[in-house]
Amino acid sequence: MQQTLAIATHGLTKRFDNHLAVHEVELQVETGEVYGLIGPNGAGKTTLIRMLAMAEEPTLGEIYIAGERLQRDRDKPSLKRQLGYLPDDFPLYDDLTVWDYLEYFAHLYQLRDPYRTRRLHEVLDLVQLGHKRNSLIASLSRGMKQRLSLARTVIHEPSVLLLDEPVSGLDPIARVQFREIIKTLQATGMTVLISSHVLSDLAELCTSVGVMELGYLVESASLQELYRRLSRQEIVITTLGSLSDLEVELRHHPQIEVLVSCADKHQVRVQFSGTVEAAADLLRSLVQAGLPITGFHQTQEDLEAIFLKLEHTQTS
């Protein structure tokens, strides 16, 4: 079973003095997944990612990358080649040009020509920095530096990519660019573990989500499963006629749970527990009942709402 998992941890614990930053985490990430790690500040996300990247030593527990045990004090070049890690502060060498910086890391990861040069061009295209290849890193904007760091992280084509708050501090356009790059990387088959506070980004990118609180991994499931379990649908119905007629008709429907009227907009908001087909039946029944329906808009609670609903918001 472990062989098929890109990342697996057993009883992973990290303690700083008397403070438990990560407590007996059992994380399992399937190959090819984009796994989002969410949780309040200080929940242990960064510490967990640092341990997976070998930047921090666990107090207890084991980490397996593609079935191989990760140990910080042992030189395992094959294992190191499988990992790419982008921390939230992404330090760079300001005295180097973009090309020299990437070439330096390509050499560190023992890439040989002609593959090396081809790969350098590929990652520059991926992060859209080809036109800046001869610029000094010091002259790049924050978004560009962030993308350059990502290019450095994937230069050796790791099978597991660990991204810690990769979009923090970026403007909306840079965030969209970054999101697109992650999607491209996912398409190449990389397993991505990403922590972020921008839950809308994660909702768009991730296939699975883990929630951390007080150092514990309190929830870990596929996004579909989470939506199925915890996300409620809401339907906003607008009418030209009387709101009370609409309410009477709606109350007959068994799948409608909560009903809120908004008189000035001629709208009723209802929480609906049925399927898409059931929603279509509801609309049909309202029209057949002769109600002058002008709007019928179905929405679903997003990841942010689910996260708040889970109430795992305590810091460690």
Added chain:
Amino acid sequence: MFTLPNRLKEKNPQLSRELKGRLSPRNIGLTIALSLLAQIVMMIGYWGKLPYHRDAEQYPLSSQYNPFCVPTSESSRFDYSHKCIYDALGNPAIDWHRWWYEIFHLMSWVLPLIVFTVGVYLLISDIGREEKRGTLNFVRMSPQRSQNILLGKLIGVPAIAYLIVAAALPLHLMAGLNGYVSLVDIGISYVLVAAIAGCLFVAATLFALMGGSQGWVGAIAVWSGYVIFFSAWQSHRPVRYTYGIRSIERLLPLPDWYGLKISHSIEMILLFGVITFSTATFWLWQSANRRFRKPTATVISKRQSYLMTACFELWLLGFVVNSITWNEWQRPIHYQMILLFANLGWFLFLIAALSPHRQALLDWARYRQQKMAEQHRTGRKLLIQDLCLGESSPAVLAIALNLAIAAVPMLIWVASWTNAREQEQAVLSVLLSATIALMIATLTQLILMQRSAKRSIWAVSVILALLILPPILLSLVGGWYAKSPLAFLWSLTLFAPYLTWISASTALLGWLAQVGILAGLSTTLTRRLVKAGVSESKALMAGAKR
């Protein structure tokens, strides 16, 4: 732009990165120009020291004193202020060999000083900065071997210092050959400088990997050490001018080593220096690599410490075995004091390098049982094994083992003495100083367990205060050792002479008191470790009940 061969980039990317960043055409040009300018200034200075022309008509009989004149007679060759002789036109006869030798001599001292101080400064600043910024972590995560990365740093970071010296080597070589210095001697001196530079640079790297980032601290330390060594050398340099002559006097204040006359010839000094510095570099290199791979690890492992102590003790003992003719004024016990003093320094280093800090100790106390269970190991025997060899276990037992390793060769040497009273004193000295070392180790471990962020500074301050203050305070209140010898047994003292003033039973009494304090400190340490482990068990049990 300066381009490096692709082979070098593939072989050692770190070296290529360092060279590329530093050896820009502008830097190369400036460095060479600066080096040449300094050489020109030096040559002008030495040109000015040459004897000047004498107006034979105006001053037919006058003469000047100048060290670069051809001496009037062979007997005055060794007189630094010999008179000059002139030809009919009043031109002084110049001893060019001697002039070139002086230039060679000056450069032989200045060039290593430049390499050492500039290199150490650059290495500490560079690695310290990378460690602080976090860029070194990415290099660590790459599949490159730590040796490769550190070697790249060692060769690449001080590149400018190497260039300054390389630009001056042609003149240095020319001066040496013109000053009748053999090519072999010049070659060995280059090897020695390389060995010392290697040792200092690896030590600087280790210092930076341990968190030091102030390059000037290292540069000042190297400068001071160099000046002290230079003074020692100069004070032992024969007054007579020695070029071309093999001096039979000692060139350095060093005794023989296992009977080898290491300080009687330049070749032996250089050879001994190369072997000593190479051995030190080997051990420092092990530590630097260990620390690079695992920044939270202690500087050396317990296993390494035993070998290092054995190495150090055998090296140290060489200076007193078969090398000194004992007489009334040179008793072996006096030399044992020097060994004990050197050992005190060694053990202070070992205690600092072996003692794990608070986090490692807490984790060890809390999770040792669990980790042993994971590895299917149990039992008391394994606790002792863990204390002797474990990575994060307290260092006290390992220090005790190191003390035993240090004591054995010393006691074998003591057994070869002929004076039974001195032997008794020597054994007591070993016992007393070993117990003090253990007390320091236990106290250090206790201080390193404190919650304070500045616990290392606390540990250094407390230990230094305990070692230095008591003798000062005692001498201030007039308690000189003749009056209260027992009091001195507690502090930084060269124990043996005080023991000559007191009886063996009094010394034993002092030792028993030391053992009492050591027992108290050990109990406190054990209690704290047990408490740390128990509090974790309670938390785990509370968690299970929940």
